[in-house]
Amino acid sequence: MNFLDLIWLIPLIPLGGAAAMLFFGRRLSMAAIRGIGPGTVGLSLLLSLGAVAQLAGLENKSHEVVLYKWLPLIGADWGFLLDPLSSVMILVVTFVGFLIHVYATGYMAHEHGPHHGGYYRFFGYMNLFVFFMLTLVLANNYPLLFVGWEGVGLCSYLLIGFYFHKKSASDAANKAFIVNRIGDAGFILGMFFLWTLTGSLRFTEVNEALASARFAPEAGVFGLLSLTGLLLFVGATGKSAQIPLFVWLPDAMEGPTPVSALIHAATMVTAGVYMCARSNALLALTPETSHIIAAVGAATAILAASIGLVQNDIKRVLAYSTVSQLGYMFVAVGVGAYWAAIFHLYTHAFFKALLFLGAGSVIHAMSGEQDMRRMGGLKDKIPVTFRTMFVASLAIAGIPPLAGFFSKDEILWQAWSSPLGAKALWAAGWATAAMTAFYMWRLMFLTFYGEGRMDEHTRRHIHESPRSMTVPLTVLAAGSVVAGWIGMPKVFGESGFQQAFEHWLEPVFEVAARAMHGGHEAAHHDASMEWALMGLSIGAAVGGILIARHVYLRLKEHERPSGGALYPVLYNKWYVDEAYNALFVEGLAKGGGGAMARFDAAVVDGGVNGTAWMTRLVSKISIWYDTWIVDGLVNLGAFTVRALSFPVRFFQTGYIHSYALMFLAGVLAIFGYYWWVR
């Protein structure tokens, strides 16, 4: 059976599930939904495995299936491309997706009920998401990728706003969608540029064109290619929550925890990274843009991590951690280590999904409590959750030999050594690593160690989650341990297995590699330096953990360092939202005058609503213009006609005299005219 020609089924199966549940969900039994939801994803997983296995058999390592022409004028087909890159992505998506679906069957159980059809709705959306995500990663051209891109955005909108009766939820949903739209604007323009430059939007053709001699690397100049790359990256910043568009992700935690795990940690948010990796041939030609990407990535990483240090909402900590890890990936992209970016994406999928699911399990146990300050001492009460999260925390902190260590270390090393790299980038990465270790273990200690700080009622109800939830945790934990072993640094010795990941992806990035050849080789001569850096990063991780342990385990509440002036800054997320407020709201409020009051509602929270507020102010003005100028003129015309009507009629006095006078005036006018002309 040839799976390669069936790859179009991989996204379609979940779509079927989604359709089934959204249309007939109300008639389906809970069991049926439990079956369909994860079932369809599992099926896609199997198909993907089969397909990837067969792909390994091909020597050109890429296979396309074109269903039909979709947008003829721009040459966008409804076609799928399976190559190493997309194969990694589909495996991650289907595998993690499958586990999270299984987990959700348990987690969302209480959503089921006659009046509140949340359960089928949830799985419907989730399956729909999987469909779009798979379309995104399997697409063989940018427009189709964009279909998935928008689709996942839609699903994220639907799922963030899942509890739509909560204002905060629907606000967050809107925020997410609109911020993403801003990114998309850049993406669309980027596509058009790419299209005009290369004459196609099909990945293979685009890469060929870029590889051809027509395009020289724009070293030191910011030309069209660089602009194109930048525009695409703008799209990525929207999806992958980078500066300046990251504000939506923390709010997105309004959604159910499995959603956070699947969409806002493992898969969707990494779409930006994937897209940049897809465009590697382009980015390789545009060092300027690459620098910008790396810088933004590093900045985001540090910023988010520092915010993560002090958050008390368990899910928010993880959210900021996600943002910062994404920053990592973009650093990798920026320095041209695309495979490293994908590698980190892949490992991150495991442990971050695990962390979220674990957090979900904790929240489940704490009957909805999310504030870590009211937790503690859960270690024995929910052992499975504890152990799995323990592993995950080690992994994300970068403790060898867990998955996180290898991917993160590779990125750091590339930041240091790649021709596009820079010591500063490395430093940023290193600092982030330390902070990551600290806030993750702060989370662990606050949650699981010490004595419980929750009230009696909750304490009594604490219980381990059902197996439907714990099993996925365990599997993911295992993943977090071993996932990294296929991407070891060459200094660990080279073998088909140890660098399997890099080799597997090579064909995809060879164009890029050719564009900036020599980078890797040059770096690897200096093994000792690599060892040293490795040591430093391990040190950072361990140090972070130990500090966290000291502060949150040894010291009592009051003894803990306040963090001085920095604490409020961090706690208030560097005042970014407030900054947006100040920029868009306060500034305009001065101009906007009294209108301010009306829009308080719209101003409550920063960034996007701020912009929204600004736009509404503008539109307010334009409405005024509409009614008073445009319409005004017309009505003025009508008014003048009416107004003129009366004087004209006023001549009609009803007196024969005035009529005769008018007659004579007419005669005079006639002769006057002649007299005047002659």
Place this chain on the structure above:
Amino acid sequence: MSQYYTATDHFVLLPAILLALFGCATLLFDFLIFPEAKQRRWLLVFLVLGEAFAGAAFWRQQAFLLEHGGNLTAFRGALVIDHYALFFHWLFVAATLITGLVSYRYLEVRDEHHGEYYGLLMLAQTGMYFLASGTELVTLFVGLETMAITFYILVGFLRADRRSNEAALKYLILGSLSTGFLAYGFSVLYGISGSTRLSEISAAVAARDAWDPVLVLAVGTAGAGLLFKISAAPFHMWAPDAYEGAPTMITGFLATASKAASFALLLRLFVGPLGPARESWEPLLAAAAVLSMTVGNLAAVTQTNTKRLLAYSSVSHAGYILLGLIAGSPTGIKGVLVYLLVYTFMTLGAFLVLTSLARQGIAGDDIHDLRGLMKRAPGHALWMLVFLVSLAGIPPTAGFVGKFFIFWALIETGHYTLAVIGAVYVVVAIYYYFRMVKAVFVEPEEAEAGPLTVSLGTRVGLAVTGALTLAVGVYPEPVLRLAQMSISR
């Protein structure tokens, strides 16, 4: 004797004779045998017969012309029968018939139903006959006066109604004033040409410079008189008052037949003898046309009396028709004829609907009287819609065809500005016509509104005018042919 009254003369004059005879017969029989108002309906028979015979006579003339081509002059060039004249004759026949047929119910309601009415209608038509066919100043003058005086009487026919008296008086005095000026102009024309025949006058005029002072005197005074008759601004002041006071159907007759006849004369003069002087009078007429459209449309916008409203609108229509004459090209003249034709039918129709609104002691000429007409009489309402839409000049109704020609002629002759002005005023016109539409269809019914006073005549008249208004709009070909034929000499 025969040399004074040849067979040709007879053939040409016959319709007028018939009309006059039947008119007198009506008067006579009215005195003799119809003491009761109800019975006087029978006098309609005379009207119909008269028109039938006259029509037959016209038909024979038309047939003759079609056969032999050219045209028939009689009485040493005092009268002429050409397609141009016949076009108007047919118009008059139709207008008079319709007016007569639909009037009786109205007159009975206003209890002023007298036989003289029908007689006068026909005598008025006789006057019009000479206006359309006359080619000699005296004939034209006397014809014009015959028509005018008849109209003074008809306007004042509701003797018990003060508004009617007043209208008649105003119309008479102002009319006479204009007649004075017209006559003065004619006298000057006679002075410079030494003859009253248009052919010789045109020779004399052609011999003179367009800006010759004496010629200017003639054109100025006579022009003023004529513009008065077609109620073009600034000589329109009589129109709204006369229209409002007159019996509604007479208003219709006045607005259509009288206007058409006066235009017949206007064209005969300005295209014929005064043609050579075009450069001097064209700007004047243009000014008058623009002024008419302005005054008519603007004044109508806020008018609440439907008859006055239509009066003002007729002023603006006069402006449009003048535009055709200003363009002067064959298209333009054709446009004038077509416009007059469609204008006649749609205006008559509109007044016809208003007529049926009259109730005991109520003229029914306020815009409120139209309210809820759709409920009271859907048939009337729909026809009214047709007429108003046509008056507004929206396709596919006859009104559009007329405006189309005018605009076409203007653009053809490069009068772009005039065309744009005309176009803009079309929009203004929509505004007030649709105030009536609004009243008819949208606004709620008046509480005390009784049933309409509808008669067989009204139904027939409505059917005819409405059908024609629509038909000409949808398939104007025959009318265009007719118009084409009329201007081909």
Place this chain on the structure above:
Amino acid sequence: MLAPITTAHYLVLSAILLLIGVVGILTRRNVIVLMMSIEIILNAVNVNLIAFSRNLDQLEGQVFAIFVICVAVAEAAVGLGILIALFRNKETVQVDEIDLLKW
């Protein structure tokens, strides 16, 4: 001493008469006087016509004048009739009191 009388004199005279008639119409309030003024105007026209016919040594002008007189007569008759009808309803002959119809 006195210049020979030419048609010009008659034309001027007629102009003056016309003028007076117009003044009458424009200034008097009495309907009857208005009608008389009209008669004056028509007379002015007649003077014109006769003068011309004399000058051209023709008779058409005189004929025309006859018809003008006819018209004047007819107008006077009808006008007076209308006046009576009006007077029956509204006891006035002052034209500026006759203003039911306006605007």
Place this chain on the structure above:
Amino acid sequence: MTSNLLSVVLFTPLAGLLVLLFLPREKTALIKWCANLTAAAGFLVSLPLLWRFDRAADGYQFVEKKEWIPSLGVSYFIGIDGISLLLVMLTTAMGLIAIFYSWDVIKTREKEYYAMFLLQQTGMIGVFVSLDFLLFYIFWELVLVPMYFIIGVWGGPRKLYAAIKFFLYTLAGGVLMLLGILTLYFQYAAQYGRYTFEITELMKLNLPLGMQQWVFWAFFLGFAIKVPMFPFHTWLPDAHTEAPTAGSVILAAVLLKMGTYGFIRFSLPLLPRASTDQTIVTVLIVLSLTGILYGALVSLMQQDWKKLVAYSSVSHLGFCTLGIFALNEAGIAGSVIQQLNHGISTGMLFLIVGVIYERRHTRMIAEYGGLAHVMPNYAIVFAFAMLSSAGLPLLNGFVGEFTILQGAFQANRWWAALAVPGVVFGAAYLLWLYQRTMLGEVTQEKNKGLPDLNWREWAVFVPLMLWALSIGVYPKPYFEILEKPVAQIVHRVHQASASVAQAAEPAREAISR
């Protein structure tokens, strides 16, 4: 093709109207049946056009030509190409839906109501099939009257103001357009010695640029007011807001398209040099872009649900005109498809407003909130319509917008760059509307226990949703239908401008030397 299928399509509604007129006004059920059957028939007879239409053929198909007013050179000359085909199908389909929806919405003066609708159907189809300019104009004006009544009689509180405003605006444009038409008419006579209104003939004219520009502006007024383009748009919100639901549906779905269609069918091919003229194109583009952003911004602020949708139309139509005056295949094809999409999506949105209006009799957004709890199906349909209007991929809106943007980008990168924010705002105001009406808790007591969609409403929405989805997923056939005619128009336009360029060439050399 000598079949007179097209005439059948054109006059079916009229025939139904005649039957309708003879039905007694009391028998409302009978009248409704008559109207619905006629509309259905109208739709069915238009279906054969689809499969008998030859996508490969150049020029017009189903052409019929009969003398009508020979002495003016006016003929009954109809025929369609791909562009008209799509719009005719849209007209028949939306007509059926609108009439069907009105079944138990309109409870007063049904006879007149349906009569007006059928008359309007004929008028609109006529506009799209006429190949004779005067015939076109007649249908164009004919459409006004029924719409005036539909708004003025069955409309909302300020219906009279809205109706007359609609009428005056569009008529003013129309009359000036007529002057433009006559100018062409006369010029043709001057050059070829005979009078005709057939656009196929008029295309042979080559006029000096100056005159083309004047005529273009005359046409522009007619079309731009109808579209409506930015400064002329103010009649639209009023008309839409006051019109009865079905009225707004037809108004949005079909009537506005008459303007854009006019640009494509007449302005571009008949006045190629004017429509490639730099200043004119710039002005048109600037207006379109303004319209896009302006409409979006204004709709952000609306408190009135229906007005919001109305203003969104201004924005969408801005995209259409932008595409047209990109003057390339992608732009024009995209524009036509977007016109179709706008018909479907905005039609749906208006129907959605209508559904809730029938239940609550208010359009104020503040009156609602949390409806998704009460009317889940309604919420789903609304979400669908919203997304298709916001241009989400896989739904119709995206195909049109994306192709238009592509065309604009080809023509000038900045145009696309400036138009793209429109997409963002598009999402913004719709999502915000959705949040305020559907999401959150049910605030108003009155909103509790509103009935969800009934079968008739389902029957109206489902086909539209399917249509939207089909265009989004498989737009190929539409592009195929449009390929030929669009190519011809573009070719014609650029040929003309090229000839001008050649004329200008020597001059440029002279300068360069």
Place this chain on the structure above:
Amino acid sequence: MTEAIFFYCFAALAVAGAILTVTMRNAVHCAISLIASLGGVAGLYLMLHAEFLFAVQIVLYIGGIMVLFLFVIMLVNLEAAARERQFHRAWAGGVLCAGATGAVLVWFWSRGLESLRLPPGVQPTPREGGNVESLAMVLFRDYLVPFELASLLLLVAIVGGVVMAKKRI
């Protein structure tokens, strides 16, 4: 010479009568002075060798119309009217306007006179049968139509007078 004297006398009579007509307070006086004016004009006709018209003027106008006028004046009692203000408020405007018209007329005449080739008093060609008969020839040969039409006009006038004036028809 004598002709001139006569002319000025008649002209003076006509003008004076006319002026009085439009200025007298009592309508009867107006009528009388109108008669005078018409008489003056009649005299001028005589000087212009239009004897027939002279007769018509005297008989028809002065004998017919003026009587009619007087009847009406008697019918509608004018004491009230006579006691009222005679001139319209805006009379000045009227006079001004009329004056302007007159000025214009004279101005144009003065400019155009010579183009009319008006020789001083030529003797009329003596026609056999004198003015009346020759006039009759013209009237009944060339102007037959208007003549017949005029009869119709008068008929209309009669009917109109009756219809308007009679209380109950």
